[in-house]
Amino acid sequence: MAFEGLSERIQNALSGLRKKGKVTQTDINQATREIRLALLEADVNFKVVKEFIAKIKERALGSEVLDSLTPGQQIIKIVNEELTQMMGESAVALNKSDKIPTVIMMVGLQGTGKTTTAGKLANRLMAEQKARPLLIAADIYRPAAVDQLKVIGNQLEVPVYEEGVNNSAEDIVRHGMQQAKENKNDYVIIDTAGRLEIDESLMDELKNVKEIAQPDNIVLVADAMTGQAAATVADGFNQALDITGVILTKLDGDTRGGAALSIRSITNKPILYVGEGEKLSDLDIFHPDRMSNRILGMGDMMSLIEKA
Amino acid sequence: SFGDKLNAFFANFRRIDEDFFDDLEDLLIESDVGYETSMNLVEALRDEAKLKNAKSKQALKEVIVEKLVGLYENPGEEDEGLTYNEANKPNIYLFVGVNGSGKTTTVGKLAAQLRSQGKSVMLVAADTFRAGAVQQLVQWGERVGVNVVTGPEKADPASVVFEGVKRAYDQEVDYLLIDTAGRLQNKVNLMNELDKIKRTIQKTFKDQPEETLLVLDGSTGQNAMSQAKEFNQVTQISGIVLTKLDGSSRGGIVIAIRNEMNIPVKLVGLGEQVGDLAPFDTEKFALGLFKGLI
Ligand SMILES: Nc1nc2c(ncn2[C@@H]2O[C@H](COP(=O)(O)OP(=O)(O)OP(=O)(O)O)[C@@H](O)[C@H]2O)c(=O)[nH]1
Ligand SMILES: Nc1nc2c(ncn2[C@@H]2O[C@H](COP(=O)(O)OP(=O)(O)OP(=O)(O)O)[C@@H](O)[C@H]2O)c(=O)[nH]1
Ligand SMILES: [Mg+2]
Ligand SMILES: [Mg+2]
Numbered sequence: 001m002a003f004e005g006l007s008e009r010i011q012n013a014l015s016g017l018r019k020k021g022k023v024t025q026t027d028i029n030q031a032t033r034e035i036r037l038a039l040l041e042a043d044v045n046f047k048v049v050k051e052f053i054a055k056i057k058e059r060a061l062g063s064e065v066l067d068s069l070t071p072g073q074q075i076i077k078i079v080n081e082e083l084t085q086m087m088g089e090s091a092v093a094l095n096k097s098d099k100i101p102t103v104i105m106m107v108g109l110q111g112t113g114k115t116t117t118a119g120k121l122a123n124r125l126m127a128e129q130k131a132r133p134l135l136i137a138a139d140i141y142r143p144a145a146v147d148q149l150k151v152i153g154n155q156l157e158v159p160v161y162e163e164g165v166n167n168s169a170e171d172i173v174r175h176g177m178q179q180a181k182e183n184k185n186d187y188v189i190i191d192t193a194g195r196l197e198i199d200e201s202l203m204d205e206l207k208n209v210k211e212i213a214q215p216d217n218i219v220l221v222a223d224a225m226t227g228q229a230a231a232t233v234a235d236g237f238n239q240a241l242d243i244t245g246v247i248l249t250k251l252d253g254d255t256r257g258g259a260a261l262s263i264r265s266i267t268n269k270p271i272l273y274v275g276e277g278e279k280l281s282d283l284d285i286f287h288p289d290r291m292s293n294r295i296l297g298m299g300d301m302m303s304l305i306e307k308a
Numbered sequence: 309s310f311g312d313k314l315n316a317f318f319a320n321f322r323r324i325d326e327d328f329f330d331d332l333e334d335l336l337i338e339s340d341v342g343y344e345t346s347m348n349l350v351e352a353l354r355d356e357a358k359l360k361n362a363k364s365k366q367a368l369k370e371v372i373v374e375k376l377v378g379l380y381e382n383p384g385e386e387d388e389g390l391t392y393n394e395a396n397k398p399n400i401y402l403f404v405g406v407n408g409s410g411k412t413t414t415v416g417k418l419a420a421q422l423r424s425q426g427k428s429v430m431l432v433a434a435d436t437f438r439a440g441a442v443q444q445l446v447q448w449g450e451r452v453g454v455n456v457v458t459g460p461e462k463a464d465p466a467s468v469v470f471e472g473v474k475r476a477y478d479q480e481v482d483y484l485l486i487d488t489a490g491r492l493q494n495k496v497n498l499m500n501e502l503d504k505i506k507r508t509i510q511k512t513f514k515d516q517p518e519e520t521l522l523v524l525d526g527s528t529g530q531n532a533m534s535q536a537k538e539f540n541q542v543t544q545i546s547g548i549v550l551t552k553l554d555g556s557s558r559g560g561i562v563i564a565i566r567n568e569m570n571i572p573v574k575l576v577g578l579g580e581q582v583g584d585l586a587p588f589d590t591e592k593f594a595l596g597l598f599k600g601l602i
Contacts, residue, residue, distance in 0.1 A: 040343040043529030046334055110552060110580065111408030111525065116439075141580065143416075143447035148440025155439070196555045223408065227340035227529025229557040236556075250407060253492040255531040278407065278438070 006296040007076050009034040014072040023071045028060045031075050042256035042295045045231035048265045055082055080292060086261060087288030092270040095216040095244060100186040101134070103177075103213050107206055107237055108221035110194030113249035113275055115145065117221050118191045119152035120275065120283035125187055126156070134185040136176035137162035138169040138209065139193035149191050156280060159183075169193070170208045177213055190215070197236025206241055218243045219272065222263055224251045230259035231266045238267040249275035252282070258295050329354055339597045340529050341560035345567065349379065376594040380566055388572040389587055390547070391518055398430070398476035398484040400509055400516040403549075404502060404539055405523035407490030410551035410577055412441065414523055415487045416448030417585040418575070423452060427482040431456040432472030434465040434505065435489035445487050451582065465489065465501060466508040473512050486517075493538030506543045521574065523549045527557035536565045551577030554584070558596045
């Protein structure tokens, strides 16, 4: 997309600074305005942006910037540090249970990529740990959701537990868990129907499923293209279910992906993986630094900091 | 009504001061209108309020409603709903968009609506790629009572479309709705595939598709603009279907799309059920943007 990189913007906002000598509050305000703009254009939630800017301002008024010969680059460095820190650690692993099976439950809004990502996780676990997962088809609402998971199971040669669409999701999960015990599957991945976080009865269904399956992982699957509501949505799912982590999908697109920051900052739960394509192998480890650069449109940032 | 709710909104503000405009700006940004469009809009409102000397709540309310609706609507533009050409059967509607935006569901819902108006409808399952996509549309077809043209597994989507067009012509149906696979707008190969589908249609009917509808997830942020641009480049978009407006999102980005590209929203998706599809209503939409403060 045709965004000017943030580092360029900050440099421009502070250009001519060196001639004046001292950095003033006004200069800092100008630089933070550019940061605010970049974050909003990247779809970071506006409340999250406000908090973030407050943090940057506080640090920017400290001596590391004020006494620097290159205040612009110092600010960029601070932004990068704070943002990467907010993004959390890389390579957070899924929780693993002491006794088999380890249970993973996929949740999220409609169409975010839960079913596909369930398959991707199974694929990854098999490759990394020679796992023997069982997929449970607990979406009884979306037309052909069960077929979709069965096709994916077939492709991966992974068993899919299903009862069609006439039994409750709760019953299907209860029976699926039994089957996993009998067959000694080491992982169970539960695919649930997409739902709005404000849909009380469907959120209750998820609470019931959680109660029945006692999942070690409740993964919120979120679309990287989501706008401002990413924060509200993530908060809703987290409040209701106490999610354990997030997977961000469709990052193979050209979105800046500010939703990552909103979700992370609102839930304080780790981003586990990112989806980077439709194939079942397109699931990658999350890199917080890359994500920050992407959000800010700062591909050129690292080289600038190195010079600073 | 719109007016009542706006009254309630303005009752919350004792004075029309800078705070008011700051809140308004936040509100628009929160609705995904986008930073630039929000700034412009607030600026315009500020000016207009000054110009019209709108000091009272009542006066400012009128200014805002006018401005919001006026910003979206094209003066002099007649009905911007879906078009139908009796002489051009089958009226072909092509549905395009990114992954998971709601294309297949919208095709199902619209088929039901057209059927209930006594029209004959046929569907084409041109998503031969995604797991379970064909079954999904076939189930919609069964639910709604319309025929679905399908091809063999992993068939070239253009060949399924060709078959669909032929059958729809032979059977003289009023509408042919084509469901395509989701694709991200930066995937060149997949966008070329869409171009091929369009050319396949035009081999038989050079003035079709009657509508090419971009199905946009209402919760999408600023990336929606890039979607509109890229899809428009490959298959000229005649309108937008804005889905999932029953959620927490307001789809404000369509204002920017309208401003920049003049593409109208023709339909909105309001849920997963067959009846959850409605024509776009500008006033309702404008009201939706105020949801947080009313
Ligand atoms: N490009 C891309 N597409 C993806 C990715 N993950 C999922 N998809 C696509 O997104 C669409 C929706 O994926 P699903 O797995 O059906 O989503 P879901 O959350 O299960 O949807 P519901 O069950 O209807 O709520 C499909 O077209 C997938 O192929 C990704 O990382 N990149
Ligand atoms: N709440 C809500 N859900 C919707 C709406 N429209 C579609 N959905 C849901 O969104 C999910 C994705 O819808 P699909 O119709 O499969 O989307 P698609 O664009 O065909 O997806 P792909 O073919 O995978 O690209 C499904 O779970 C639908 O039930 C809507 O207006 N509101
Ligand atoms: Mg699913
Ligand atoms: Mg589809």
